[in-house]
Amino acid sequence: MAHTISRRQLIAASGAGAGLLAAGAVGALAVEARSETAGTASPGPHDAVPFYGEHQAGIVTPAQDRLHFVAFDVITDDRAKLVEMLRDWTLAAARMTAGLDAGALGAVGGPAQAPPQDTGEALGLPPSQLTLTFGVGGSLFRDAKGRDRFGIAARRPAALEDLPHFPGDALRPEISGGDLCVQACAQDPQVAVHAVRNLARIGMGVVSVRYSQLGFGRTSSTSTAQATPRNLMGFKDGTANLKAEETDQVRDHLWAAAADGSDWMAGGTYLVTRKIRMTIETWDRTSLAEQEAIFGRDKGEGAPLSGGKEFDEPDFAKVGDDGEPLIADVAHVRLAHPTSNGGARLLRRGYNFVDGSDGLGRLDAGLFFMSYQRDPHKQFVPVQRNLARHDILNEYIRHVSSGLFAIPPGVRDAADYWGAGLFG
Template identity: 70%
Template sequence: MDRRKMLGLAGAGAIGAAAAGVAGATLIDGATHPAQAADAGAAIPFYGEHQAGIVTPAQDRLHFVAFDVITDKKAELVELLEKWTHAAARMTQGRDAGSIGAVNGAPEAAPDDTGEALGLPPSGLTLTIGFGPTLFRTADGKDRFGIADRRPAALADLPRFAKDALKPEISGGDICIQACAHDPQVAVHAVRNLARIGFGVVSVRWTQLGFGRTSSTSRGQVTARNLFGFKDGTANLKAEDTQLLKDQLWVQPGDGAEWMTGGSYVVTRKIRMLIETWDRTSLGEQEAIIGRNKGEGAPLGGKGEFDEPQFAAKGADGQPLIAADAHVRLAHPDANEGARLLRRGYNFVDGSDGLGRLDAGLFFIAYQRDPRRQFVPVQTRLARQDSLNEYIRHVSSGLFACPPGIRAADDYWGRALFA
């Protein structure tokens, strides 16, 4: 038995007991995943047709990191991707990042694992990688690795949206890695070790910690709430929506850039919520802005959370029950030519801003087949018309191409791109 798994049995049992009452498993893309958190300490398969961490039922914690590649040598980058893949395969199964481990090496040498996850179970850890536009060609036009002609058309730079207040230092990046787990220490351990392994080849550009998932990615999960107190992601794509996932999530043959077939594109947006202003807003106005009631999460005029919004319905005053600038109306697929996203967002609280106001909000993560036809038109509409804009600020943005899954132990992240 693996040393860490043996040490972690007691912890896994405790976590499993805490999740009692949630049972069963779901067969997703040929691999069995926990339907919700039947065993929050369990391991998620690393190998498969698609990368884990996309349709995987959303875990409770996030550590997202964006790297800049600081070498111009393709061989060094490929070697790092090979090392990262090997370490990721180990860590997602509850093992040390390297074969020597945190405590078994020579005393005079640095260990090949940092050790803070010793004794902890895998905790549903998933690691998902993506490649940003600047990996293919830098902002000054340099093709460092001879892959500029392999940049997918769907990885087009995002436009500047109305009311954007983006900070360049926490936006973009050559490579991203999304670490999700039920234990924050497990997620942080994974990112810390990948950064350690990448020393001299990549540098950390920015990171984001998240807690309290704000979207459900499986029908076995209840809808979560964001920091405004509203249920978020009611109409999200779900892992069980096989045909919708094919149409809206996974890159298909013929989409261009064949190395991306079976992959997906992820958009990240750090959205600061003006918490104090929102908290002084009346309940009725909050519900009108969102277009749903705050308790059940039902669309205004409906009874249940999953009732379809009736956009033509009017109140006694003759006005639409769901306002023209309500968030739910503007984001609905009917208003966006059927475009849908698979969201995996998380709440964040990064302390205060120095003026006694919470630096808090939503770290938005959305996977899709083609951002040009999905995220961009939806966000364009929201940025121009959404009444929620009075209470939020978009301060960070990222776009990355996430390749398909790893099929075997001799494969590595991005092999089809660099081959």
């Protein structure tokens, strides 16, 4: 059973005479091992999601409503400092996902003349199903000059090789890539922002924020208990997504194994991020019939245009009275379907974003796409290549950022830390 611990309780405990909470106490307070099928039962909106387990939380965990994603550049060449920071990050993450402050002395419990051990904006808020998911980018293994800064270049997995350029990409380097990443998901945006802010504070002098992205209104379901949400184009998104309850599919398509060639990644996975800007105003002037033809699904039910209900398999061979396929050859659902991509499946976990408007008064809005997979070059790449070459939806979207990260297995207990298998 997950424990809900208020920050008010922590402040009382860490005040006069209470002293520091040891790392082991965090395990006793908030952490239970999660099984491989964790995520099949959704906690309440204020509950804590267990931090420790075989796999990191925030992957098959039922997708929360809010996102704060951040990519970091490592600004030190000192391996010991980096490892120390990762240990500090892990302890802080375990505390914050349990509803505690980032540090034992908290936002107001420490010496008045010293900076607080927590930024304080989440005081009084519950855990809100916060999950923190950590990853490493290819640039951590060898920098742009080819240097092996941390003695780990030989341990870079083949699956982490750079993604190819896709037709139509308009990538901005300053919001792409990154040495490290953290995905914070929660039901309360302030809880997610608080978590990222504190990790950046703890990492000062070791890492700097390369870019970050806020997201809302999850655009995928990662559990069969969740209804399919809608993207900003108004269509249900992720109907055919890999679900946590599909244990055989999850094993085969999501989790890396030692047999894949990198022992330290066994039980981990790989994350692809793509920031996709939508030309909302042009889309809104497009007829309903054309919108549905582009997606290959009806806008209301989300059913394939070949007939049936939302979760019925599309019949790509079915034709209309004119002899043409009811689902066009360039329809999104056809091009993204596993049968068009050698059986490749992804676990999508994207979010809508609105970053204000541009100088012409158009919404800077779209989808922050995130997908988890066992090998992005065998799963994401063929799907995206197919879409980039043929998808008529490309007339209304533009890919402006891209990232690829290795997501290590879960943290076993309070003595373990993020990335221990890589640096240990």
